[in-house]
Structure formats: structure tokens, C-alpha cells
Amino acid sequence: MTITLRVNGRPVTASVPARMTLADFVRDRLRLTGTHLGCGQGLCGCCNVLLDERSVRACLLLAVQADGKDVVTVEGISAATDFDDHSSIAGCLVRHHALQCGFCTPGFVVLLAELLAEVDRGARPAPAELRTRLAGCLCRCTGYAPILAAAEELVAAKIVECSR
Structure with a gap:
């Protein structure tokens, strides 16, 4: 086809x-x-x-x-390609030590990019909702706490940016 x-x-x-x-x-x-x-x-x-x-x-x-x-x-996802840019998705994941083996990272980056786009459109996800949304990607290394911390920081920063 x-x-x-x-x-x-x-x-x-x-x-x-x-x-x-x-x-x-x-x-x-x-x-x-x-x-x-x-x-x-x-x-x-x-x-x-x-x-x-x-x-x-x-x-x-x-x-x-x-x-x-x-x-x-x-x-x-251009923001995910620069691990040195600490305001990017990847940079935030690095800063929070949310990357270990890295196998699950692309899946999380895609989910985070989707979440940030939703914030751009007016969504305001609570921390509990972030947990639920990110639960669809399995990480066998980090224990999720650093990934959730990075997600919370990214969403909070995006909300501030959108409110300007």
C-alpha cells in the first residue's frame, strides 16, 4: 500500500x-x-x-x-534534542537525574511534549494528573520520582510562560 x-x-x-x-x-x-x-x-x-x-x-x-x-x-521534538539546554525537556530530565539507562526516555519526552502543548492551549494539569498521564510509560530504573519532578517543573514553567 x-x-x-x-x-x-x-x-x-x-x-x-x-x-x-x-x-x-x-x-x-x-x-x-x-x-x-x-x-x-x-x-x-x-x-x-x-x-x-x-x-x-x-x-x-x-x-x-x-x-x-x-x-x-x-x-x-526540537526541545528534546539539546541536553545542554536546561530549559528543554531533555535538559530538565538531566537536571533531575531522570535518565538512567535511557531506553524509556523517548517515550517520556513525547508524553511531556504532548502535556506542554496542552498547557499552551490552556490546560492546567495537577500533579496527580501528571502521574496518571506519565504512568503510560514504564521505567525500570529511576523509580519515577525524578521523572515526575521534571514533569512538574516543566509544566509549572510552561504555565508561568503562558500567563505572561
Whole structure:
């Protein structure tokens, strides 16, 4: 099947097998390997991407289901690419020691980018809601406390920025 979509702002047209997952498509065909494959069953969240601004598990979605849509992978989240910028998602995760093995990090970065975009549109998530939203990505190393601390800081800073 032939699909046409935008990936990280770039138009892409490709022929794909009907049963190819979006995760396999972005990793194998587009060489965007930041989207990690963990469980392959949609449980771990390592393969999170944004599809038309909403997070989805790329291992559960077929590439053909993304036809005509906008896909953003962790590589497309520009704030996540600069670990030296302490105001970025990645910089905040580093500052809070929320990265250990790093395997789950792309999934969390995508979820955090989605949350920050929602704050831009007026959402004001409470800490309990942050916990619930981030629970969809499994981390086997950090114990979640540093990830939640980074999320709370990022959301609070974004709320302040939006209120100016």
C-alpha cells in the first residue's frame, strides 16, 4: 500500500506492507531510531509518537493508519534534542537525574511534549494528573520520582510562560 504522511514536518510517501507497524516504518524505513521498541504490545510506552498532536503507541498502530496524518517522533521534538539546554525537556530530565539507562526516555519526552502543548492551549494539569498521564510509560530504573519532578517543573514553567 502507498501512504503519504508528514513525519517531523517532512512529507513522506512510501509503499508499505499492510501489516507493517508505524514503529517499524519510522525505525526501519525512515531510520528514526529514537522510537524504541520495548514490549511490542503497547504496555511499556517506549514507542510513543505524536499522531496529529496526540500520543499513540507506534507498535500498536499500522503505518497505513497514519496515511494523511502528521507524525512527530522524538527526533522531531526540537526541545528534546539539546541536553545542554536546561530549559528543554531533555535538559530538565538531566537536571533531575531522570535518565538512567535511557531506553524509556523517548517515550517520556513525547508524553511531556504532548502535556506542554496542552498547557499552551490552556490546560492546567495537577500533579496527580501528571502521574496518571506519565504512568503510560514504564521505567525500570529511576523509580519515577525524578521523572515526575521534571514533569512538574516543566509544566509549572510552561504555565508561568503562558500567563505572561
